[in-house]
Amino acid sequence: MSDATISDALTTDLYEATMALAYLREGMGGEATFSLFVRKLPPNRGFLVAAGLESALDYLARLRVGPADVDALAAAMGRPSADLAPLLGLRFRGEVRAVPEGRIVLAGEPLLEVTAPLPQAQLVETYLLNQVSHQTTIASKAARCVLAADGRPVVDFSLRRTHGVEAGMRTARLGALVGFAATSNVAAATAYGLTATGTMAHSYVETFPSEEAAFRAFARAHPGPVTFLVDTYDTEAGVAVAARVLRDLGHGPGCAVRLDSGDLGELAVRARRVLDAAGLSQVRVIASGSLDEYAVDALVRSGAPIDVYAVGTRVGVSADAPYLDSAYKLVQYDGRPVMKLSSAKVTAPAPKQVFRAPGFADVIALREEAPPPGGAPLLETVMRDGRRTGEPAPLSVARQRFLADLAELPGAARRITDPEPPRPTASEPLAQLTERVRARIAERLSRG
């Protein structure tokens, strides 16, 4: 797939365009605010890491509905292109307030609020939900791996099983955002300035007459520090062979053996013993193979002598919680607060701010409210009139935001299993407004 052939204006659910057209036809170009938030955290999530904002802003800055887009949208609606003339030339000219990437957020807290003429604010829904939901899902999963590893390096091996190449690029970037040490993904390492990692597969070992021949050939081709994969045939024997070759090589710092199958904790103990007996105490043990935060946590708690954890598939697809219950809800139109009443999906009206006081005492408030004592706002204005208010922050800045928030996060929210997320409260003015709007809608409905 080449993105070059995918128009931003068409990367949308059809209904965004049918609604935008109806709004334009009815003269409903008034200012609307939509709020993007996660209704409920998935099981085993004590927090989320805000992500996806940078690619969302790139899209908003780029978006324009050109003549070919109008033709395609008209074809999708089964109508003549002339009927869609009001959409031609549409761009995003609105304001975006958002929680910067890397900050920790909770259920119900707006990650992003868009304020723009209604047709514009509507048309961008699908893309914004896609990017923010996916990237927040992955960043949150990766963050849990960092927590589980408890200071040991974590590296990203996910590219082969992410949902496409784009998802692989995102996963590598978001891993780095939450503190991963390296990625196997060369394109991502190149694009984002990350450390790349990786040496050999089982198939490599199999093409040689013996493991020793395979290791020696590798070292000839790669004079620097090497990592030998030791579990192609028999792991303990493989470690012994690796130790012999590493000793002959002078086993410079940075060398390692990798375990990719079997009982990783038990095999790491044996590998460590063989390496130490050979005087190779500086050679590290890397573990990989079906790892995620649960497995890493169990290994770390068991005291396994594993120095580096490589996570892949299960993190790249966030296997235990591959999506978020995210929503992009209209909260204000033309100066009037709006909310949805149906079923259990009630949403609070009006543009909002989240104030965080120490210990994650978060208050969801109306946008214009003054901060409560000790509370600092999470949402910042990142786009005005369709233009970014500043340069995109480097990844290192986002990482610092994450680490700073993580340091404040209560222990119960950091647990790998059965965490208890902090519960944000609604400010008094927000609670009162919610009640007033609910009553107003109920009255209108009862009048029929």
Added chain:
Amino acid sequence: MSDATISDALTTDLYEATMALAYLREGMGGEATFSLFVRKLPPNRGFLVAAGLESALDYLARLRVGPADVDALAAAMGRPSADLAPLLGLRFRGEVRAVPEGRIVLAGEPLLEVTAPLPQAQLVETYLLNQVSHQTTIASKAARCVLAADGRPVVDFSLRRTHGVEAGMRTARLGALVGFAATSNVAAATAYGLTATGTMAHSYVETFPSEEAAFRAFARAHPGPVTFLVDTYDTEAGVAVAARVLRDLGHGPGCAVRLDSGDLGELAVRARRVLDAAGLSQVRVIASGSLDEYAVDALVRSGAPIDVYAVGTRVGVSADAPYLDSAYKLVQYDGRPVMKLSSAKVTAPAPKQVFRAPGFADVIALREEAPPPGGAPLLETVMRDGRRTGEPAPLSVARQRFLADLAELPGAARRITDPEPPRPTASEPLAQLTERVRARIAERLSRG
């Protein structure tokens, strides 16, 4: 993200390149065959639908390692570019045999076999695994929705929650491949010639003083058949309003109401009653909201009067099984069959063919074996010397393949819960070769 900036040659795990370099340096350019297969089906999968081949072949045809790629790979390895000179200009010049998209496959059956000079065959591993794993995952999930809907149309609403835009494009295409009737994704509808679908969101209804005003404005803007979303406030009242407006409009064929929350089965009964009482028996009921094959199956079995099922998030991420246990294993190098012995991950050696006899009596055989009685081969040669052997098949052809295979699939494999997949058997020559290679490796290992 713009794919234009992502080089195919860098869309790889670093170790593919370090191995390729070692092979080139050692003069190991002999012909290798790698086999891509799924070791084990995920829980609640009775079959898989082969997918991802077309984008995999596009990649293989495009791939070339240019000077900028060599620089980036060298930087990733921390080495001077000159050391990587052997990689410069590398292209894929090999052969690919594969199961065509849309065919039903089982655990252990090669989806694809690559035969090429070893460095080339190795370098493409990551990309091929990524595309085939992701797309086979999604096609298989979508196929189960088609089964559950039992003849009723299924449509794709997944774009807002797929893992990026690329994944959304794939999901729409793969839905169509297994028989979905339409997609909300305009870019995909445009790119793949699919029917687009979608009308309005809750936010649309909320911006008007009443549901009736919202529906009438929509009909003014969209003179053709309309679908009204009826659950923004109170579903039964919403259906009554929709019925009134539809009657005034003359309710042409193709009109519908959509239910997106609450007890969809119960609400559909009430909606149907209101519509029928208003003489609108031709107006259809569309259901959406957290649907997947399990929910669709339950609704269909309950007799819910739902005419169209819209599936989204859970299908677009294959929520209950978001990845496959796929592998790309070396099975032959330089004329010598190869296999991996470690732990439970034993793989069978040598290039293979799968022969399917009626009733899914599949036999995994050596490539050169004659078919068993009634058996027809699944793998076809789709690329030679790095060039496709024919034009990509239209999606309609892949859909026919799927429907033909589905019609043959045993009932136990079609079940939505606790299906029993057919079990392929190994041919006698393959079983004998596996034993010989195992013994040969064991002997070599015992000699040290």
